[in-house]
Amino acid sequence: MNSSTEILFERRGDTGVITFNRPQARNALTFSMYERLGALCADPPAGLRSLVVTGAGGAAFAAGTDISQFREFSTPDHAVEYEATMDRVLGAVESCPLPTIAAIAGACTGGGAAIASACDLRIATSDMKFGFPIARTLGNCLSAANLGRLGALIGPGRVREMIFLSRLVGAEEAMRIGLVTEILDSFESLASRAFELAERLAEQAPLTLRATKEIQRRMARVEIEDRDWIVRCYTSEDFREGLDAFLTKRKPRWQGQ
Secondary structure (H helix, E strand, C coil): CCHHHHEEEEEECCEEEEEECCHHHCCCECHHHHHHHHHHHHCCCCCCCEEEEEECCCCEEEECECHHHHCCCCCHHHHHHHHHHHHHHHHHHHCCCCCEEEEECCEEECHHHHHHHHCCEEEEECCCEEECHHHCCCCCCCCHHHHHHHHHHHCHHHHHHHHHCCCCEEHHHHHHCCCCCEEECCHHHHHHHHHHHHHHHHCCCHHHHHHHHHHHHHHHCCCCCCHHHHHHHHCCHHHHHHHHHHHCCCCCCCCCC
16 A cells, blocks of 8 residues: 555545544554655645544554554664654644644554644544553654653643553543543544534634644744654664564563663
8 A cells, every 4th residue: 555545635525534544554654654644734735624634444543653664773863764754744733724633533552642642632432542652562762842742731740651651541531631622432423523523613713723723832842852862762672672572472571771
């Protein structure tokens, strides 16, 4: 599959729908999928008033980056370029000129959780599981931009607890902490509600919406140096061990180096 079939784009009236379309892989994201998502958000087709981002199949919004994409990582540049790409793509989602709605069903982890965090509104089905279990799987780290964006949503203490324990947040807890605004009882009702919200957004003053999100984005923008830790994690023996353990379905043996 290529990015045009791995990510579907559909126009429904003045709403654009972006669908991660790898249900057989729980919509795990390839590098080309990230690029297409970023392009659609940075320059959405003319005439749209909002974007809905969702995953095909109902079992997952997106279960992170496809782990096989990391097989060739071996140098500091690989690590830095990957996180720079992620920051660029997620920055495009966050600063999209249109309001964005993440319609989340099932697994929403790693890169999928980062994308959902960058959207303006998040709604979910009752089986949603949200988090970054990287301390249990690969032993990599999030960039400063990702940590800051997540911390702004749920607080830095919760971010640490979630990552330190590789804990996935369920829908009810996500509702309590303000991560999502609504819980729906099925994938079908999730899609229906997403379009209702999109129609409501289309009735609002576009400049008010755009100004609000852009000013908030500027308020949160702080330049933090993170290259040293990105390189250290992605080029570590632990990262190679985590990658091999994940692909061979065994528990990793961490060494802290």
